[in-house]
Amino acid sequence: MQQELFDTIAAHERIIICRHERPDPDAIGSQAGLARLIEINTGKKVMLAGEEEPSLRFLARMDHIEDADFTESLVIVCDTANTGRIDDQRYKLAKELFKVDHHPETDLYSKLAWVDQSFSSTSEMIVQWYMQVAAEHDWKLDDECARLLYAGIVGDTGRFMHPNTTARTFEAVQLLFERTFDIRELFNEMYKKPLSLLRLEGEVLSNFTLSENGVGVITLHQDQLQRYQISVNESSALVHSVSSVEGVVAWVTFVELEDGSYRVRLRSKGPVINELAARFQGGGHPLAAGASVKNEEEQKQVIEQLEQICAAYHS
Numbered sequence: 016m017q018q019e020l021f022d023t024i025a026a027h028e029r030i031i032i033c034r035h036e037r038p039d040p041d042a043i044g045s046q047a048g049l050a051r052l053i054e055i056n057t058g059k060k061v062m063l064a065g066e067e068e069p070s071l072r073f074l075a076r077m078d079h080i081e082d083a084d085f086t087e088s089l090v091i092v093c094d095t096a097n098t099g100r101i102d103d104q105r106y107k108l109a110k111e112l113f114k115v116d117h118h119p120e121t122d123l124y125s126k127l128a129w130v131d132q133s134f135s136s137t138s139e140m141i142v143q144w145y146m147q148v149a150a151e152h153d154w155k156l157d158d159e160c161a162r163l164l165y166a167g168i169v170g171d172t173g174r175f176m177h178p179n180t181t182a183r184t185f186e187a188v189q190l191l192f193e194r195t196f197d198i199r200e201l202f203n204e205m206y207k208k209p210l211s212l213l214r215l216e217g218e219v220l221s222n223f224t225l226s227e228n229g230v231g232v233i234t235l236h237q238d239q240l241q242r243y244q245i246s247v248n249e250s251s252a253l254v255h256s257v258s259s260v261e262g263v264v265a266w267v268t269f270v271e272l273e274d275g276s277y278r279v280r281l282r283s284k285g286p287v288i289n290e291l292a293a294r295f296q297g298g299g300h301p302l303a304a305g306a307s308v309k310n311e312e313e314q315k316q317v318i319e320q321l322e323q324i325c326a327a328y329h330s
């Protein structure tokens with residue numbers, strides 16, 4: 016499939032790259048990193064689709080794209096498991112579609128697809144693709160590509176602390192480190208927090224509960240988000256704030272949306288939680304997944320099921 020990705024890119028003059036909505040550094044890093052790789056080596060214009068996330072503008076800016084651009088383009092979708100999450104649903108207009116992703120394949124939305132769960136990140140896939148295929152065709156990977164792809168790998172591996180980090184990850188990082196970019200500046204941007212977020216974190220931590228089975232529960236209410244002026248997307252920075260608490264096995268963060276429903280973020284240190292997420296209109300990786308619940312009743316069900324999963328894991 017890696018060669019096929021190269022051939023498909025070669026066969027199209029116009030290319031648009033999409034990624035998932037509410038992007039993270041891997042979504043933008045793989046999207047913009049691949050786009051730049053293509054642009055500097057082929058001279059083709061590659062457009063970046065999707066809504067701009069203000070906190071990630073330091074990585075890349077998105078393009079304004081017309082419907083007509085889609086109908087004439089190859090659309091590559093990076094880092095997105097299912098069609099519902101593709102940012103810019105006009106991907107459907109594409110002349111040709113190609114999916115590149117490292118999430119479990121639950122939605123076979125593209126006949127051309129390179130999907131491999133063994134990679135830490137889509138950004139790592141792009142670096143490997145560069146090394147295995149593109150470099151063979153004398154493509155270059157420049158400093159800015161390296162910065163973007165490094166951000167993606169760092170983001171999805173949690174700065175190389177998550178178990179998705181492999182020898183191959185470091186092989187990719189080695190290549191990126193042979194380029195020059197300002198890592199300190201990149202980390203400053205990636206991990207800076209507004210003071211109000213820190214204050215909210217303080218409140219969250221004092222209300223955090225931990226059960227005997229090691230289930231941690233955090234709930235963020237609308238009034239808290241409003242009081243601290245934190246958006247739902249920005250609140251994702253709090254998802255790891257309890258990961259180092261002694262005794263935590265798996266934890267769930269509920270973020271109340273304006274309509275009273277909740278966004279659910281599930282994280283685990285061992286028990287598989289993406290099947291639970293799938294039962295609540297979500298999905299993701301075995302140890303990191305997301306879902307949605309309509310009300311407090313469903314919220315209780317998620318907690319109960321997470322308790323069962325953790326209890327079974329212990330025994």
Ligand SMILES: [Mn+2]
Nearest residue numbers: 041094136137
């Ligand atoms: Mn990813």
